[in-house]
Amino acid sequence: MEKNKQKKLEAAGWRIGTVDEFLNLNQQEAEYIELKLSLSKNLQKRRRSLKITQKDFAKMIKSSQSRVAKMESGDPTVTIDLLVKSLLTLKTPKNSLSRILPR
Amino acid sequence: MEKNKQKKLEAAGWRIGTVDEFLNLNQQEAEYIELKLSLSKNLQKRRRSLKITQKDFAKMIKSSQSRVAKMESGDPTVTIDLLVKSLLTLKTPKNSLSRILPR
DNA sequence: ATAAGATATGTCATATCTGACATATAGTCA
DNA sequence: TGACTATATGTCAGATATGACATATCTTAT
Structure with missing residues (x-):
């Protein structure tokens, strides 16, 4: 890696090829x-x-009971996207998820 | 749909098969x-x-320049998961994304 | 204890997302 | 202007997530 690029990455908080990177x-x-x-x-x-x-909720989000179970158990095959979409289904328009953004 | 189930869904804020549902x-x-x-x-x-x-950042997250461009443009093929992972890469441990959760 | 309902777990075919590549377009500076 | 760098757009083969199903395990009521 050229010196210049390494500097840029380090500016972003990286220490290349070190224990820090691993951590x-x-x-x-x-x-x-x-x-x-x-x-x-x-x-x-x-x-x-x-x-x-879970069965009824699965119908609301057009999914299946088993996937709802996986959602709630934090199964690794479940994405944040699916979780967010599901949460949005359970929220009234006022309680928007848009408040949960990076600040 | 049986009457009982419909009641439950309505309790969750749904009006089945109506304009409300569409909205x-x-x-x-x-x-x-x-x-x-x-x-x-x-x-x-x-x-x-x-x-x-974008090119250098792509390396940091082991992706490609083109995908970074798509991430930043809100391309529909980009998931929230990928965006979150990318944001976490740019954050120092203190500025945790865990603060952006539903309240 | 046992039946019934709810939830968990494993698997799979299909759908969707991914990085990579090529190439187009925009921006910058001499 | 043209050369150079950055960003955008289109495509695709391989990787991963999805709903669905079967079946196991937990919960609750009797």
Whole structure:
């Protein structure tokens, strides 16, 4: 890698080819999983508070009971996209998800 | 649909087979797109403020320049997952994305 | 304990997303 | 202007996520 590029990447918080890089990757991964899990739990909480079964909720989002179970358990095959779409289904227009953005 | 189930769905804010349902779907879709676009713009802003090119940033996230361009333009083939992972790469551990959760 | 309903787990064909590449367009500077 | 760098757009083969299904396990009521 040329010197110049390395400087730029370091400016973005990277230390190339070092332990730091490894730790950063783990950190990102951890935060990503944490985020997903939080969405999962929130979804489950909302569904339960509405006294809807996974089966009924699956119909609302045109999915299946098994996938809803996977959503709520934080299964690795479930994307944030699916979780967000599901949460939006359970929200009234006023309680917008747009408030959950980076600040 | 049986009467009982319909009641449950209505409790979750649905009016089955009506104009309301149609509007709700549009509303969700709109919020989903709005969310994605906001993440897109945030990503672009962060990358630019760090004076990193799309090409260099692509290397950081093990992707390609073209996909970074698509991320920043809100291309429909880009998932929230990819945007979030990318944003996490540009954040220092302290500025966690975990603060952007549903409240 | 046992039946019934709800939720979890495993699998799979199909749909969708991905990085990569080619190439077009926009921006910058001599 | 033209050369150079950055960004945008189109395409595609391979990778990953999806809904659906079968079936297992948990929960609850009797």
